[in-house]
Every structure is written in structure tokens, then in C-alpha cells.
Amino acid sequence: MAEVGQTLRRRKLGKELRRARESAGLSQRDVTKEARLQPGTISKIENGRQAILPRNVKLILQACGVGAPTMDTLIRLAEESDDVGWWIAFSDTIPDWFATYVDLESDADQIWTYTSELIDGLLQTPEYAEAVARAAYPNITDDELRRSVELRTARQSQLDRENPAELHIVMSEAVIRWPVGGPETMRSQLLHVATMARRPKINIQVLPFSVGAHPGMKCPFTLLRFPEGFDDMDCVYLENENGELWQERPGDITRYTEVFHRLRSLALSREDTITLLDSLV
DSSP states (O other), X not given: OOOOOHHHHHHHHHHHHHHHHHHTTOOHHHHHHHHTXXXXXXXXXXXXXXXXXXXXXXXXXXXXXXXXXXXXXXHHHHHTTTOSOGGGTTTTSHHHHTHHHHHHHHHOSEEEEEESSSOOGGGOOHHHHHHHHHHHOTTOOHHHHHHHHHHXXXXXXXXXXXXXXEEEEEEEXXXXXXXXXXXXXXXXXXXXXXXXXXXXXXXXXXXOGGGOSOTTSSOOEEEEEOOTTSGGGOEEEEXXXXXXXXXXXXXXXXXXXXXXXXXXXXXXXXXXXXXXHHHHO
């Protein structure tokens, strides 16, 4: 299991500290003065440009009026900045453990995804998302279900920005064949995918059964690519029942890039994919 990159952890912690400061209605200057830190330190910490000492985390959170258990969690994250395993943090509550991915997904200028079982979250209709959630969590409450769907909707709003990320999705043919939620739900879902596939910055390709064995059979994944200045933070996101795993080593990025390019070369073209989707609705 690959070691999680230190830069990503700093960025994660920096964003959490910035969120606490903004929630408290404080400026960087306010926190610098209250925590008695050097000028410029808060900016560097929030942007992940320097190591974050546990004692500084404590001082910043005290200045923002944040106590346990959030303080304990973030101090532990700072203490474990060189350790593997923090990616399962907050796995008991989906919005918490998924927050890191959502933040980084919003910052990416290219999102490359291979999915083998279900429509990617950025393309799911509410009805489809509900069916998936109920299948995964039979005891989910109506409120939990509503929040889960709202999270997907909020993520999808990034595709409507003035300059949205380029979205490249390769999906197994199985994804469009599973009758999730019943015929009407599936029809609406496929119609939505076909509509989104026509957007200029969205490229969707179906990987047909006829290709046989292929390099993506082991695991679905998402490769996030960031704008210039953050491109050294490109990372691969993997998800399982226990939480999330990030892979950031250059060799990991190279390998998943190669796999994705190979999947795209095996998949139907964008035009043929749209034709196939149209034929199913």
C-alpha cells in the first residue's frame, strides 16, 4: 500500500485550519496576532507550503475557539504527517471522510475516472443516487439519504461553473446495463449521461464487453490533475468500504496515467458512446 504524500496532508490540514478561521470570522492577521506566530505563517500553513507543527495547530485552533474533538483530530493529523493510514480518518461518517476528495475534486482542472459498476457521482441523477445509497445502506434514514443526494448535487454544480474542470470518464458497459432503480430511473439516468456527454469539456466513453480483459479490471479509480502551480499534487483516489486511499508517488501517477490512456484507446469513441446511449433511451 503506497505511502500517502506529505504535501496532500499539509493541504488537507491547511484547508481545515482555514475553514476554522473563516468560521470564526477572523482574518489571517487576527490569528497571527492571537496565536503569536510570525507574519506570513498562517498564509503558508493554509496553502500547504510549510510543515505544520502540532503546537502551531493548537495555537491556531485556540485562537479560533475550536476545541476537542476537532482539535485532537487535527493535532493528530499534524503529528502523523509522515505516517501511513490517515486516509481512513472520519470513515464512520461519509461527509467527513469524503471531504478531502470533494475539496480536491473542486480544485482539479482535469478529472479522469474509470468506473466499473456504477455511474460516476458527478453524473448521477437524484433517483439513481438514492437507489445506490439504499442498496449499499439498507438501514439509511430519510435524512441521511437526503444529505447523501445533496452532497452529490453540490459536487455536480462544479460542472456548471464558468470554467469547469475537464471531465474524462471511461465506464464499463456493465454500468449502463445494470437496471439500477428500475426501468424509468435507469432510462432517466442514461438520458442524463447522454446529455452531459455532449458538453464540450466532458468526454464519456463506454468500454464494451467485447474488449475482453483490460488493465482496469482490478479497481476503479480517479486521477485528479491540478492547475499549473499545483500540478505536483496530481493524485489518484481509490475508495473502499473503510474509506479512501490516495496515491501520489510519481510512479503511481505514471502507472495510472498509462492505464487510463489504454482504457480510452480500448473504449468506444465519444461519438459512438453517445450513439449507444441514445439507442438505450
